[in-house]
Amino acid sequence: EVQLVESGGGLVQPGGSLRLSCAASGFTFNSYWMHWVRQAPGKGLVWVSRIHGEDSRTAYADSVKGRFTISRDNAKNTLYLQMNSLRAEDTAVYYCASDPDYGGFSFFEYWGQGALVTVSS
């Protein structure tokens, strides 16, 4: 059974930092792209970042570029999101999602339960 379990969310002051983790199991982790997607309270889904399974190529949304860093540890089957210089508008539930890149098509096949990040003084 595929499982993605996020941790590390919480309350942080504006300008602060937080690191999210996503522990994966039930699939060959290093064969999958992994993504972070966020959802502000009462709002829609917004893609944040992705990382390749083997060569760790990355991409970011403009809204987080230069502030957030995605990384992975394939030996630990864990995905990370380091969030620095946090702003109130970063307040959201953050989901990790796996992407098999099946036949060249990218999609978010499995999702974690989400981690709430609240940026407030």
Place this chain on the structure above:
Amino acid sequence: DIQMTQSPSSLSASVGDRVTITCRASQRISRYLNWYQQKPGKAPKLLIFAASSLQSGVPSSFSGSGSGTDFTLTISSLQPEDLATYYCQQSYSTPYTFGQGTKLEIK
């Protein structure tokens, strides 16, 4: 960035109804279009990938079609458990973008 526009933003239908949600991309995206279902308080769930491929375990009452800029998600016979918000998402190029969502209510 590619903009994704869904319509309607909300709809109310009865059990057994055929429901169609449309999604339009601001530029041609071939078949790089996915659909997700999000129930209240839950993580999204993949329904359809590559415009028309049904994800394993998803009821066959769900189907997707389209190519280029115009896509549809169809529920052939609405069930009470289909109460949810539905999102389209393009994976043609980063930044990947979602539609604003369609909130489906059961009459």
